[in-house]
Amino acid sequence: MESLRERKKQRTREALLRTALELFTTEGYERTTVDDIAEAVDVSQRTFFRYFAGKEEAALALMEVTVAHFLQSVRERPPHEAPMEALRQAVLEGWDTLNDVIEAIAPVELYLRMCRVVESTPALLAAHLRRSAEVEETLAAVLAEREGVDLDTDPRPRLAVAVFGGVMRLTERQWSVGEDFSLDAMRALTVSYLEQVGPALSESWRTH
Amino acid sequence: MESLRERKKQRTREALLRTALELFTTEGYERTTVDDIAEAVDVSQRTFFRYFAGKEEAALALMEVTVAHFLQSVRERPPHEAPMEALRQAVLEGWDTLNDVIEAIAPVELYLRMCRVVESTPALLAAHLRRSAEVEETLAAVLAEREGVDLDTDPRPRLAVAVFGGVMRLTERQWSVGEDFSLDAMRALTVSYLEQVGPALSESWRTH
DNA sequence: TGTCAATTGTCAGTGGCTGTCACTAGCCTC
DNA sequence: GAGGCTAGTGACAGCCACTGACAATTGACA
Numbered sequence: 001m002e003s004l005r006e007r008k009k010q011r012t013r014e015a016l017l018r019t020a021l022e023l024f025t026t027e028g029y030e031r032t033t034v035d036d037i038a039e040a041v042d043v044s045q046r047t048f049f050r051y052f053a054g055k056e057e058a059a060l061a062l063m064e065v066t067v068a069h070f071l072q073s074v075r076e077r078p079p080h081e082a083p084m085e086a087l088r089q090a091v092l093e094g095w096d097t098l099n100d101v102i103e104a105i106a107p108v109e110l111y112l113r114m115c116r117v118v119e120s121t122p123a124l125l126a127a128h129l130r131r132s133a134e135v136e137e138t139l140a141a142v143l144a145e146r147e148g149v150d151l152d153t154d155p156r157p158r159l160a161v162a163v164f165g166g167v168m169r170l171t172e173r174q175w176s177v178g179e180d181f182s183l184d185a186m187r188a189l190t191v192s193y194l195e196q197v198g199p200a201l202s203e204s205w206r207t208h
Numbered sequence: 209m210e211s212l213r214e215r216k217k218q219r220t221r222e223a224l225l226r227t228a229l230e231l232f233t234t235e236g237y238e239r240t241t242v243d244d245i246a247e248a249v250d251v252s253q254r255t256f257f258r259y260f261a262g263k264e265e266a267a268l269a270l271m272e273v274t275v276a277h278f279l280q281s282v283r284e285r286p287p288h289e290a291p292m293e294a295l296r297q298a299v300l301e302g303w304d305t306l307n308d309v310i311e312a313i314a315p316v317e318l319y320l321r322m323c324r325v326v327e328s329t330p331a332l333l334a335a336h337l338r339r340s341a342e343v344e345e346t347l348a349a350v351l352a353e354r355e356g357v358d359l360d361t362d363p364r365p366r367l368a369v370a371v372f373g374g375v376m377r378l379t380e381r382q383w384s385v386g387e388d389f390s391l392d393a394m395r396a397l398t399v400s401y402l403e404q405v406g407p408a409l410s411e412s413w414r415t416h
Numbered sequence: 417t418g419t420c421a422a423t424t425g426t427c428a429g430t431g432g433c434t435g436t437c438a439c440t441a442g443c444c445t446c
Numbered sequence: 447g448a449g450g451c452t453a454g455t456g457a458c459a460g461c462c463a464c465t466g467a468c469a470a471t472t473g474a475c476a
Binding site (some may be wrong): 213220254258414 | 425
Binding site (some may be wrong): 210211213216241242245253254257261263 | 464
């Protein structure tokens with residue numbers, strides 16, 4: 001059983017996050033000041049920074065949840081799957097179960113809108129890409145362990161993850177600029193792109 | 209022939225850039241304030257911001273030159289080369305001729321040191337990755353044109369570039385954390401990684 | 417030389433973020 | 447249930463990146 005203190009803290013954090021996301025998606029990230037958020041929640045600006053390391057962290061909080069969810073999916077993949085297949089299955093399975101995970105925090109619709117904001121806000125996109133790079137490193141370690149190879153001497157884990165990450169980021173981006181913001185559309189794009197990686201690297205694209 | 213004004217402006221910009229890079233590499237990016245740079249060059253802080261959109265822009269100025277150099281190399285590749293081969297040749301050729309391009313602005317050694325700073329400074333790394341994403345978009349357009357395919361309907365250009373970009377960023381990173389900071393080492397890594405992409409994506413890595 | 421325009425300095429202000437310190441409110445013990 | 451302890455908070459001061467506005471300076475050019 002949680003203490004009153006814990007619950008209060010939790011409520012403050014949720015209020016801050018929800019308000020922040022709401023403002024970011026309606027007013028825009030840059031046009032929303034931390035003071036705006038704090039004022040709307042009726043706490044001091046200082047308190048905001050006690051819950052979030054910065055404005056960015058609040059904006060990317062939902063992405064962080066999906067990342068954790070995806071990483072978990074990868075770790076749970078049966079060890080007999082080949083590396084790329086495990087990653088592929090993990091994302092696909094991830095999209096299936098993501099709905100519930102997100103909904104526990106905020107409406108999925110808010111998540112989708114926030115994705116677009118991230119993609120269209122330079123500062124947020126930069127932070128997101130940096131975070132993605134960190135995730136790739138983690139992922140490489142997971143693959144290395146799965147396959148029993150040494151991360152320091154064998155470049156294949158990092159290579160596979162770099163390729164995979166590149167394709168996934170392209171997927172994210174294309175999805176966010178498209179018109180269908182459903183998770184289904186995301187899954188369709190994922191499958192389509194992953195299937196086309198091989199052909200795209202082939203000798204020539206010209207259909208002479 | 210350039211006017212006195214032009215030359216003065218050029219000199220101011222060079223002084224600001226050189227001083228900034230020097231301070232970034234010796235004192236660290238975050239510990240160097242814009243005021244420090246401006247004071248060292250003996251101009252007002254405001255003037256710094258008239259030459260650079262921000263602290264980051266100064267820090268990434270050399271990277272920007274190499275990016276432009278690389279893009280140029282790609283555009284000059286003979287049209288009969290397959291997409292990935294053109295990219296590959298462009299980087300390799302790029303490393304060969306990069307020395308002269310950089311040296312015209314700052315000592316190559318400063319460039320190398322700055323690369324490490326970028327890789328180890330979160331804010332700079334984020335900005336660098338964002339810029340890389342932009343470059344990939346440009347590159348995709350170049351490839352689409354070369355191959356005569358439509359960027360909007362054919363995902364292959366962006367896919368190829370995403371994969372290539374992923375591998376190149378991995379190369380950059382591994383090079384910057386390694387101990388051999390020569391351009392030769394960079395080229396060797398490039399070749400090695402590009403060669404291993406195929407195998408890394410293969411079914412299994414286990415040498416059962 | 418005097419006028420025009422580009423470049424710069426100065427100043428004031430905004431916004432993200434941090435350190436400090438006093439205060440309040442939940443918690444725990446006696 | 448009174449008192450002490452401590453986590454959480456607000457208030458304030460301050461740093462730094464960055465911007466707008468305006469005045470001062472300096473090269474360009476008639």
